[in-house]
Amino acid sequence: MTKSENKVQRFSIVTLFPDMFSGCLSQGVVGRAVKNGLIEVDFYNPREFTHDKHRTVDDRPYGGGPGMLMMVQPLTDAICAAKAAADEKHTVVYLSPQGRQLNHEGVADLTQKGHLILVAGRYEGIDERVIDSLIDEEWSVGDYVLSGGEIPAMLMMDAVTRLVPSVLGHELSAVEDSFANGLLDCPHYTRPEVLNGASVPAVLLSGNHNKIRQWRLQQSLGRTWQRRPDLLNKLALTEEQRVLLDAFKASLDS
Numbered sequence: 001m002t003k004s005e006n007k008v009q010r011f012s013i014v015t016l017f018p019d020m021f022s023g024c025l026s027q028g029v030v031g032r033a034v035k036n037g038l039i040e041v042d043f044y045n046p047r048e049f050t051h052d053k054h055r056t057v058d059d060r061p062y063g064g065g066p067g068m069l070m071m072v073q074p075l076t077d078a079i080c081a082a083k084a085a086a087d088e089k090h091t092v093v094y095l096s097p098q099g100r101q102l103n104h105e106g107v108a109d110l111t112q113k114g115h116l117i118l119v120a121g122r123y124e125g126i127d128e129r130v131i132d133s134l135i136d137e138e139w140s141v142g143d144y145v146l147s148g149g150e151i152p153a154m155l156m157m158d159a160v161t162r163l164v165p166s167v168l169g170h171e172l173s174a175v176e177d178s179f180a181n182g183l184l185d186c187p188h189y190t191r192p193e194v195l196n197g198a199s200v201p202a203v204l205l206s207g208n209h210n211k212i213r214q215w216r217l218q219q220s221l222g223r224t225w226q227r228r229p230d231l232l233n234k235l236a237l238t239e240e241q242r243v244l245l246d247a248f249k250a251s252l253d254s
């Protein structure tokens with residue numbers, strides 16, 4: 001294995017609620033990656049960077065209006081501490097509804113950004129001057145507002161971790177994951193062979209691996225065409241894919 005393939009993916013999370021992360025860092029694929037040292041995660045809590053008796057971490061917005069913002073001094077000190085501790089190339093990411101929409105392509109881009117410092121906002125967000133001076137990239141996980149950036153940060157960490165080489169047992173599952181090839185995933189089946197009268201598609205029991213591969217590809221193409229034509233329009237289909245999709249469409253007319 002070349003050095004780069006064994007590179008540790010580091011995450012630093014700037015958050016008022018580090019305890020929110022213990023579940024996703026101890027369970028499943030990400031939990032195993034942490035245990036195996038393939039990823040490393042540490043936390044910087046702005047509350048630990050306060051200097052007042054009440055450990056204040058929020059502040060009122062200029063111009064009035066409802067809600068609060070994250071207080072500048074504890075937040076900036078926490079971000080700067082994370083940047084100072086990063087001993088390699090690092091990128092400061094802010095999760096917010098105003099960011100670039102995250103998709104598979106964006107996740108792949110993020111795997112090339114070195115040590116990821118993820119800033120999870122609370123309240124109504126953070127001072128724009130902090131974004132201008134300390135945030136390198138602003139990302140959104142979707143067009144909705146959550147009570148904090150922590151769940152988006154966990155989501156981003158999970159998606160990036162899955163693309164770290166050797167995190168996933170059988171490499172292929174990442175490659176074949178839907179979106180990796182730009183298509184939605186095909187249907188999946190497991191025991192029993194008949195479930196409430198519904199049988200598993202016969203091709204999957206045939207043992208003919210090329211037929212199975214073609215069936216799965218056709219199902220992915222058909223589903224993408226039916227549910228997410230926007231994804232399909234981005235793709236240059238191979239001859240095989242075009243033939244399979246045409247046959248899928250024709251089968252709907254019969």
Ligand SMILES: NC(=O)c1ccc(NCc2cccc(O)c2)nc1
Pocket residue numbers: 095096097121122123124125126139140141142143144145146147148149152
């Ligand atoms: N779609 C997202 O990635 C996302 C991210 C954060 C968030 N909540 C914290 C927050 C942060 C900044 C502004 C703001 O209005 C709310 N909610 C949704």
